[in-house]
Structure formats: C-alpha cells, structure tokens
Amino acid sequence: MAVWGVDLSCIGCSHYKGLKKGLAVCDAYKDKIPYSILSGDWDHRKSFSGDHGIQFELIDSKSAFSEKDFWINVYRNNKAHWTKKEPSLLTKKAITKLGPFSDVLEIGSAAGIDTFELAKSSKKVTGIDIVPEAVKLAKKNLEKQSPAIKDKVTFEQGDVEKLRFKENTFDFVYSLSVLHSTNIKKSLSEVKRVLKSKGDAVIYVILKSGKEGIDEKLFVNTINDLFSVSNIEKSEVEDDGGDIHKISIAWLKNE
Numbered sequence: 021m022a023v024w025g026v027d028l029s030c031i032g033c034s035h036y037k038g039l040k041k042g043l044a045v046c047d048a049y050k051d052k053i054p055y056s057i058l059s060g061d062w063d064h065r066k067s068f069s070g071d072h073g074i075q076f077e078l079i080d081s082k083s084a085f086s087e088k089d090f091w092i093n094v095y096r097n098n099k100a101h102w103t104k105k106e107p108s109l110l111t112k113k114a115i116t117k118l119g120p121f122s123d124v125l126e127i128g129s130a131a132g133i134d135t136f137e138l139a140k141s142s143k144k145v146t147g148i149d150i151v152p153e154a155v156k157l158a159k160k161n162l163e164k165q166s167p168a169i170k171d172k173v174t175f176e177q178g179d180v181e182k183l184r185f186k187e188n189t190f191d192f193v194y195s196l197s198v199l200h201s202t203n204i205k206k207s208l209s210e211v212k213r214v215l216k217s218k219g220d221a222v223i224y225v226i227l228k229s230g231k232e233g234i235d236e237k238l239f240v241n242t243i244n245d246l247f248s249v250s251n252i253e254k255s256e257v258e259d260d261g262g263d264i265h266k267i268s269i270a271w272l273k274n275e
C-alpha cells in the first residue's frame with residue numbers, strides 16, 4: 021500500500037525486524053506477521069488482532085536516510101504518481117485570484133505540470149525540485165511545450181530549506197504538497213526571504229494524522245509568525261490509494 025508514494029508495507033515500518041526462522045517478524049508479532057498485514061491487504065495503521073497496540077509506524081525518513089534520499093527513492097521506485105497528473109485546480113485558482121505574475125518560484129515542481137500552467141500567466145517561472153531525476157523529467161517535458169512557454173520556464177535542482185536566490189526576487193511563490201515533509205520554519209523563512217515585499221505565496225500541505233504530515237498548530241503558528249495570512253483553507257482529499265488526508269492551503273502575503 022502506498023500513500024503519496026510512500027510505502028506503507030512492513031518494509032517501511034520502524035517495527036519491522038526482518039526474518040526469524042524464515043518468517044517475517046516485528047515488535048507486534050514476534051513469531052510471524054499475519055499474512056494480511058505482510059501482503060498489504062490490511063492497512064496496519066488500524067489495529068489488528070493480536071498486535072497489542074503496536075501498529076504501522078513509518079520509518080522516520082530523516083533519521084533513516086536524508087530527505088533527499090527519501091525522495092530519490094520514491095522516484096526510482098516509480099511511486100511518483102504526480103508526474104502523470106493534470107494541472108491542479110489550485111494552480112488555476114491561484115492564477116485567477118492572484119495573477120498575472122512577473123517572476124514565479126514553484127517549489128517541488130516534479131514533472132513541471134503545474135509550472136507550465138503558471139507560465140501561461142507569468143513572465144518568468146523557475147521550478148525547483150530536490151530530486152535530479154524530477155528536474156530531468158521536467159526539462160524533457162519542457163521540450164514538448166510551445167516556444168512561448170519554453171522561453172519563460174527554467175528548472176533546476178534545489179532544496180527549499182536553502183534557496184540559492186537573492187532576497188526580494190519573486191512576486192509569487194507556489195508549493196503544492198511538499199513543505200509538510202520539510203523543516204517548516206527553515207522552508208517558510210526561505211520563502212519569505214526570496215519573496216518581494218507585497219508578494220504572494222500559496223502553500224498546500226498535508227496535515228498530520230498518525231505519522232504523516234505536518235502538525236497543524238506548528239504550521240499555523242509558523243505562517244502567522246512570518247506572513248500576513250490572507251486565508252487558510254482546510255479540507256479532506258482522497259489520494260490515489262483511496263486514503264483520506266486532511267490538508268491545509270495557506271494564502272500568504274509578505275507585508
């Protein structure tokens with residue numbers, strides 16, 4: 021089972037212990053993990069008979085390996101399902117409400133699908149992604165765009181926590197489903213630093229439920245510390261695997 025490309029099978033669980041006498045074991049099932057959990061048929065974030073309250077806990081991507089390695093792995097294992105999507109409705113809404121733009125930064129641009137949409141209403145758009153393979157894919161997709169879009173869009177590898185851009189560079193910063201897996205204080209401080217005065221940012225994050233997502237209080241406190249908050253939307257969305265996530269969309273201004 022995968023949620024947003026993250027493996028939720030035993031192999032991605034911090035309680036998994038490997039094989040004992042040829043059988044897969046874990047902290048909950050010390051002799052044999054039941055087949056329905058091991059096969060992924062049962063989502064073991066929910067309790068299962070005999071687990072004594074020990075359920076799936078995602079290996080902490082930052083302690084087990086770096087965030088960058090984590091995302092590289094997602095792309096290598098063909099779990100980056102968002103590389104084949106349509107432009108997001110949020111992207112279109114942001115353009116309608118806030119556009120047209122001069123200089124835009126998209127963080128976590130992946131295959132560039134939303135970047136191309138932003139470029140239709142911008143003079144210049146830069147898409148950054150932490151994974152080199154994502155940047156390569158976005159550049160390949162850029163080749164298929166019209167000359168007008170090709171002239172406006174650039175993709176490069178970059179980490180939102182350490183942006184290479186100068187202060188006051190962009191009039192719009194956009195990030196869809198990325199910052200909840202980063203250090204939010206570092207990331208949003210960088211967003212603020214590169215945003216022009218009176219510039220806008222739209223930030224979509226997944227809120228914490230279980231081990232995933234960002235703590236809502238931390239997110240809300242951080243945006244309030246750094247920005248003037250025009251609006252915070254909160255809703256539930258269903259991902260490709262049919263799981264429901266709580267999400268938040270922050271509409272921010274750099275006052």
Ligand SMILES: C[S@@+](CC[C@H](N)C(=O)[O-])C[C@H]1O[C@@H](n2cnc3c(N)ncnc32)[C@H](O)[C@@H]1O
Nearest residue numbers: 091102128130149150151178179180196197198
């Ligand atoms: C869940 S995907 C979302 C992709 C795209 N924004 C969308 O919504 O379709 C998260 C993307 O953010 C990138 N990413 C993760 N951490 C990042 C970071 N610290 N800096 C820049 N990009 C990052 C990942 O490589 C991945 O392409």
